[in-house]
Amino acid sequence: MVIRPSSLRSKFLRKHRKWPTSAYSYKWQQTFIQNQALQTLKQSAAATPQEKENNDRPHHLFSAHVHSFTSYNCDPTPEAYHFVIKTLAKTSQVHHIPRVLDRIEFAEKFETPEYILAQLIKIYGFAGRIGDAIDLFCRIPKFRCVPSVYSLNSLLYVLCRSSESLKLVPEMLLKCQVMNIRLEVSSFRVLITALCRIGKIGYAIQMLNYMINDGYGLDARCCSLILSSLCEEKDLALSNFEVLSFLEAIKKMGFTPSMMDYSDVIRFLVKEGRGLDALDALCQMKVEGIKPDIVCYTMVLHGIIAKGDYGKADELFDELLVLGLVPDVYTYNVYINGLCKQNNVEAGLNMISSMEELGCKPNLITYNLLLKAVNKIGEISQAKELMTKMNLKGVGVNSQTYRIMLDGLFHKGDVDEACVLMEEILDKQLC
DNA sequence: CTAGGGTTAG
Numbered sequence: 001m002v003i004r005p006s007s008l009r010s011k012f013l014r015k016h017r018k019w020p021t022s023a024y025s026y027k028w029q030q031t032f033i034q035n036q037a038l039q040t041l042k043q044s045a046a047a048t049p050q051e052k053e054n055n056d057r058p059h060h061l062f063s064a065h066v067h068s069f070t071s072y073n074c075d076p077t078p079e080a081y082h083f084v085i086k087t088l089a090k091t092s093q094v095h096h097i098p099r100v101l102d103r104i105e106f107a108e109k110f111e112t113p114e115y116i117l118a119q120l121i122k123i124y125g126f127a128g129r130i131g132d133a134i135d136l137f138c139r140i141p142k143f144r145c146v147p148s149v150y151s152l153n154s155l156l157y158v159l160c161r162s163s164e165s166l167k168l169v170p171e172m173l174l175k176c177q178v179m180n181i182r183l184e185v186s187s188f189r190v191l192i193t194a195l196c197r198i199g200k201i202g203y204a205i206q207m208l209n210y211m212i213n214d215g216y217g218l219d220a221r222c223c224s225l226i227l228s229s230l231c232e233e234k235d236l237a238l239s240n241f242e243v244l245s246f247l248e249a250i251k252k253m254g255f256t257p258s259m260m261d262y263s264d265v266i267r268f269l270v271k272e273g274r275g276l277d278a279l280d281a282l283c284q285m286k287v288e289g290i291k292p293d294i295v296c297y298t299m300v301l302h303g304i305i306a307k308g309d310y311g312k313a314d315e316l317f318d319e320l321l322v323l324g325l326v327p328d329v330y331t332y333n334v335y336i337n338g339l340c341k342q343n344n345v346e347a348g349l350n351m352i353s354s355m356e357e358l359g360c361k362p363n364l365i366t367y368n369l370l371l372k373a374v375n376k377i378g379e380i381s382q383a384k385e386l387m388t389k390m391n392l393k394g395v396g397v398n399s400q401t402y403r404i405m406l407d408g409l410f411h412k413g414d415v416d417e418a419c420v421l422m423e424e425i426l427d428k429q430l431c
Numbered sequence: 432c433t434a435g436g437g438t439t440a441g
């Protein structure tokens with residue numbers, strides 16, 4: 001028969017208890033006294049700030065710890081040790097933690113709560129002590145604690161922080177099999193998040209494959225994460241090829257993209273000058289029953305206009321209105337940009353009043369776009385008028401505004417006016 | 432809790 005240590009301990013307590021009370025009451029008093037001891041310890045740690053800064057006295061906290069518990073004639077609690085460890089970490093005395101650990105291992109009997117050890121793994125990791133973190137992980141059973149995926153995730157998190165320690169991950173995954181810890185979806189999330197963060201998206205996709213092969217099922221969060229990382233990937237040779245094919249692949253495996261997923265993809269496609277692909281993605285959304293919001297439409301509209309397909313742009317604008325979406329400044333600016341590119345300045349200027357009627361205030365960008373277009377067709381006086389209107393409406397100008405105006409004036413050969421404007425710029429120190 | 436994500440030009 002297996003006798004669990006906890007039942008052994010309670011038998012021992014019943015036999016040797018000091019108070020003629022029930023076990024419940026005894027426990028209560030014990031907890032109370034331990035709390036008092038912990039309070040004393042915390043006070044003594046807080047009361048000596050000058051010693052905290054003094055690294056020559058590393059034993060202070062630790063001896064205070066022992067002392068406060070012996071003076072209350074009770075055993076230190078795991079929480080007390082936790083406090084000591086946290087304090088040592090906070091005061092950059094991580095190198096003194098091993099002594100504390102030794103004491104927990106050899107002098108104490110309690111079952112150490114796993115979170116304390118898991119947290120220490122992270123402390124070690126952030127202090128750059130990868131070796132200590134790994135050692136601690138392997139040593140967890142010595143602290144009368146059964147390591148679970150919780151500790152493993154902490155370790156994986158730490159290992160994934162640098163490319164150097166990343167190499168140790170496969171070894172640790174094997175090791176945890178021996179320790180009988182089964183990876184959970186959360187572990188994969190830790191790995192994939194970290195891999196994406198350090199730009200190792202290829203490895204992240206590999207992890208996703210392992211996950212599927214090991215029967216964990218496809219995790220939507222992992223998919224979204226990899227997808228958005230691919231969209232942000234700077235190596236275009238890689239991402240241009242991957243983004244859509246990756247999306248296609250995970251969709252086949254049962255992933256249903258959310259609006260955010262599509263937003264990421266559309267933003268990527270537009271940035272890459274693939275406006276038509278962005279439009280396709282938008283259609284795909286609708287097919288899948290997701291109503292694209294105004295941001296999606298604005299991005300696609302931008303992409304289409306960049307391609308010069310103004311007919312499609314108009315269609316798209318109509319469509320969004322039909323869907324009941326309300327265009328905002330971003331949308332109007334994109335649209336106005338399209339009108340300006342077609343040299344349809346008239347329509348662009350009319351948009352200002354339309355916007356105002358619809359309760360959408362034109363902003364600096366709106367005016368800059370139109371100023372540029374007006375100057376382009378050589379209507380300097382109209383541009384000046386527009387600038388006055390800007391001021392009137394309380395829309396401040398920026399250096400871009402002045403550059404546009406100077407450009408216009410020089411283009412016209414109006415050097416005098418340009419000089420006047422130049423002085424105004426110098427006055428405002430907007431150079 | 433319903434944001435965030437999106438607009439000029441260099």
